[in-house]
Amino acid sequence: MNQQHMPLAEHLQAFAKSNAISFHVPGHKHGQVFTPDYHADFQQLLSWDVTEISGMDDLHAPTGVIAEAERLAADFFKTQHTFFLVGGSTAGNLAMILATCKQGDKVLIQRNCHKSVMNGVELAGAQPIFLAPDWDECVSRYTSPSYETVEAAIEQHPDAKALILTYPDYFGQTYHLKAMIEKAHQFDILVLVDEAHGVHFTLGDPFPASAIQLGADAVVHSAHKMAPAMTMASYLHIVTQRIDQTQIAHYLQIIQSSSPSYVLMASLDIARHFLANFSKEAQIKTIKSVEHVKNLLLNLPFWDFVPSADPLKLTFHVKHSFSTKSMVELLEKAGIFPELATDEQILFIHGLAPFAQKDRLEKRLKTIGHPLKNSVNHATIERTNFFPKKIQELDLSYQEMNNYTTYPVPMKEGIGEIAAEAVIPYPPGIPLILKGEKITGAHITRLEKLVEQGVRLQHRDVSVRIYRNKGERL
Numbered sequence: 001m002n003q004q005h006m007p008l009a010e011h012l013q014a015f016a017k018s019n020a021i022s023f024h025v026p027g028h029k030h031g032q033v034f035t036p037d038y039h040a041d042f043q044q045l046l047s048w049d050v051t052e053i054s055g056m057d058d059l060h061a062p063t064g065v066i067a068e069a070e071r072l073a074a075d076f077f078k079t080q081h082t083f084f085l086v087g088g089s090t091a092g093n094l095a096m097i098l099a100t101c102k103q104g105d106k107v108l109i110q111r112n113c114h115k116s117v118m119n120g121v122e123l124a125g126a127q128p129i130f131l132a133p134d135w136d137e138c139v140s141r142y143t144s145p146s147y148e149t150v151e152a153a154i155e156q157h158p159d160a161k162a163l164i165l166t167y168p169d170y171f172g173q174t175y176h177l178k179a180m181i182e183k184a185h186q187f188d189i190l191v192l193v194d195e196a197h198g199v200h201f202t203l204g205d206p207f208p209a210s211a212i213q214l215g216a217d218a219v220v221h222s223a224h225k226m227a228p229a230m231t232m233a234s235y236l237h238i239v240t241q242r243i244d245q246t247q248i249a250h251y252l253q254i255i256q257s258s259s260p261s262y263v264l265m266a267s268l269d270i271a272r273h274f275l276a277n278f279s280k281e282a283q284i285k286t287i288k289s290v291e292h293v294k295n296l297l298l299n300l301p302f303w304d305f306v307p308s309a310d311p312l313k314l315t316f317h318v319k320h321s322f323s324t325k326s327m328v329e330l331l332e333k334a335g336i337f338p339e340l341a342t343d344e345q346i347l348f349i350h351g352l353a354p355f356a357q358k359d360r361l362e363k364r365l366k367t368i369g370h371p372l373k374n375s376v377n378h379a380t381i382e383r384t385n386f387f388p389k390k391i392q393e394l395d396l397s398y399q400e401m402n403n404y405t406t407y408p409v410p411m412k413e414g415i416g417e418i419a420a421e422a423v424i425p426y427p428p429g430i431p432l433i434l435k436g437e438k439i440t441g442a443h444i445t446r447l448e449k450l451v452e453q454g455v456r457l458q459h460r461d462v463s464v465r466i467y468r469n470k471g472e473r474l
Contacts, residue, residue: 001075003276008069008269011055012262016047025051025259048263059084059260060253069269076276077202077212077237081245083252084268085220085234086260089196090116092220092236094123094255096192097164099247100218101126103399105161108153110145111387112430113166114194118422121164122398129157130434132387136173139306140317140344142386142430144175149390151183156391162190167211168198170340171347172310178214185215190242196222199235199271200312200352203278206287208309217242226312226352229271233264278352287311289354296362297348302327302371306345314348318371326372334364342426343455386432386446394436396467401436404467411447414439417466423447426456439464 022029031039031046050056057064066084073082085091097120101107107121111130121128131145131153144166154160163184168174181191193211195201199221201210211219219237223229236252238245290311298305303316318324328341340347355361396404396418406420419439422431425447433443451457 001072003072003076003273005072006069006266006269006273007065007072008057008262009266009273011065012048012050012266015050015055024053045263048266050262051259056262059086059256059265060249060258066265069265069272072276073235073268073272074237076272077235079212079219079237079239080241080243081238083236083238083248084265085236085252085256086232086264087234087256088224088232089114089194089220089222089234091252091255092234093117093194094120095236095248095251096218096220096243097121097126097162098124098251098255099244100190100192101161106157106159108150108157108160108163108189110165111392111434112142112144112169113164114196117164117166117194118435125398126161127397128394129153129160130392132390132392133430139171139173139308139315141171141342143169143173145390147176147179147183150180153391154183154187154189158187158189160187160189162192164192164194165211166194166196168195168201168208168310170197171306171315171345172197172308172313174208174309177211177216178209181211181215190218191216193219195219196234197225197313198310199223200226200275201310203275203283206283206311212237212239215239218248223268223271226349227271228267228274228352230264230267232261233268233271235268274352282353285354286350286352289358290314290350292358293348293350293355293361296358296365299365300368303346312350312352314350316346316348318344318346320344321374323372323374330368330371334367336361336364342429386430392434392437394434395438396436398436401467406465407468408463408465410463411444414464414466415441415444417468420465420467423457423464425450433464439466 026049028034028046031043034042052058057066059066062070070082070084093116101124103125105126107126107128109117109121109128109130112133131149133142133144134146136143167177184191193216195211198210201207202212217240219239221235223235224231224233238248294305294314297316302322303318306315306317308315318327324341324343324346328346331338338346339349417439419433419435419437422435423433424431432446433439
C-alpha cells in the first residue's frame, strides 16, 4: 500500500477548503459560531471538526476514507486489523478484555497495570489472578513480573483465558516478553498487551521490539504519547486470528462515542504516515539530539541518569540529600516541565525529532538554584518487599462484591475485612491493597509507616473502605 497517502486527513483538508454550507452538527458550523476571543486559536481545527455527512465514512462501520486509513495502519504495523480509537488506550484495553474474557474466566494480570485493565476485568466479571512485579535494583523501582512468576502462574492456572501485560513501563523499561508470550501460547492462553508507551517500537532499532513483532494477540498503542497524534488518539491492533474482530468492533461501538472526533481520527492517519516515513537519517538526528539533551540535564549536580531500554525516555534519580519535590518546582519555575516525578526520580520524554529548543533549555537550566534538602528518609521505606505473594487471587469476586455495602473505617479496624477500593502508595504507584483483597495487619503496619514517612497515598484519607453484608450494622 502507498504509505505516502493519508486518505482521511486529505479528505478533511479538501472538505475544509470547499467552503461547504453547514445545516448539520456540530453547532459551531465549521467555526462560524464561536466565542470571538478564541476563534483565531481554534479556526483551523474547527474546519476539520465535522460529522458523518456524505463522504466522511463512519468509524463504527467504515467503508470509505476511515476504512482506508485503518487498512494503511494495519499495513504499516503488520497486523490483521488496526482499529482507530478516540477514547484513548483506555477504550482499547476495555474492548480487548470484554471481547475475549467472559464472566468467571480466569485472567492473569500484571499487578502494576493501568487502572483501565482492572476496570475491564471487573466489567467482564472475570476472575483476576494478579502477578506481582519484581523490584529492579538497577533502576530502583518495580518494573514487571519475572518470567518465573509468569511461568508459575500459567502452570498453576493452565485454564486461564488471557495473560494481560504492560510493556514497556512508564519509564521505557522492557523485559522478556517474547518468552512469556510463547509460554502462554503453549497453553492456548491469549496474550493482550497494553503497549501504550511503545508505538515507536514499531520503527525498529534502536528501539526495542514491539509486542506486535513478539507475537502478542492484541496490542494497544497510545499514539498520542510518543507519535505526533492528538491526546486520546490511539490504536487497537489485532495481531493474530485468535482474536474475533467482530467482537472487538462490537465492544468498541459500545465503549466509544457514536460521534467520534474527526480531528482525532485524522491525527491517527497523520501519525501513521509520520511513522511509516520516519527515515534512517531522521532517526540518527533524533538519537543525537537525545544525547545532547541528556548531557545538558546532567550538568545539574543534583541527580544521576538512569538508563532505559527506550532511548527517548530520560530518567534522572535525584540524590537522596535533595528533595525531588523542590527539584520539580525549580524546573517548572524555569519553564521546564517534566512528564513525571516520583519521590526519587524525574522523567523527561524526548520526541521523535531533534529537540528544537536546545539553546533555550541550556539558558533556563543555568537559572535553576539549589533544591531543598530532603525531609524523608528513603532508606527506611521497605519498598522492595511490598508483595510477598507473587501470585494472588482476590478474596471476594467481582460478582460477590455486588451483594455487599461499603463503609469507611479507620485503618486498624480494617484488619480482617475485605477492601472495597484499592489503596495505592505513590511511589511505587502499585496497589498495596487490591479491591476485593483481605486487609492484613502487615498491610496496615506498612501503610502507617509509609504515611509517617511522607509517602502519598492515591486514596481519600487515612481510613480504608471495606465491604460488609448489606443490612449488617457496624
